[in-house]
Amino acid sequence: MSRVLQVNLAVPQDTGVKNIGTTGITKRPVTHAVAVRAPGPKGLPPERASGLAGDQIFDTAHHGGDDQAVYAYAREDYDWWEKELGRELPGGMFGENLTTVDVDVCGAEIGETWRVGDTLVLQTTFGRIPCATFQWKMGEPRWVKRFAAENRPGAYLRVVTPGDVRAGDEVTVLERPGHGVTIADAFRAWMHDSERLATYLEIDGLPDGLKADIRKRLRR
Structure with a gap:
């Protein structure tokens, strides 16, 4: 059965690194049900930037907000x-x-x-772009480049219908748009193929904020 193995919330940590500071990347599993709702635009205070009640995001310029309300990663x-x-x-x-x-x-x-549990509905938006905080967390040489090269980014999701989530909840795919462009495809294009990335601006369901980010990246 497709399911949630763990629900994880941030344990804030002071990295001691000047350009990172406090981070919520370290997350620990919880056993209770967690309320999930659309947090709003990017840039909210850390305790409101995530879609999960009780979670915290500190780099709110790059993470959190409606299009990155929830982050999922496969145990496989x-x-x-x-x-x-x-x-x-x-x-x-x-x-x-x-x-x-x-x-x-x-x-x-x-x-x-995706329907998760009884009422929560989430929608995939894009893959996770690796950053300096992730590099610090992992402590692996050239981790950002290695993570990008292997194309296993996990997926950000927006909240379509709020609800609760808990470990063990079934995950059911409700609808696929049918354009065939996967999270992995789009991530690969973002990291390595700007020409292909430009074609993804026409994809139905691509968040407006992400379209703006793609246009900005293509101008570089």
């Missing part, structure tokens, strides 16, 4: 990374809110909708 991709890195990677290590099992997170189409 963690298992792959464990073999590559030769170390244990517990759920929440990559900073995701939902660690999933039997959900094709990176193979999901952009704009695909």
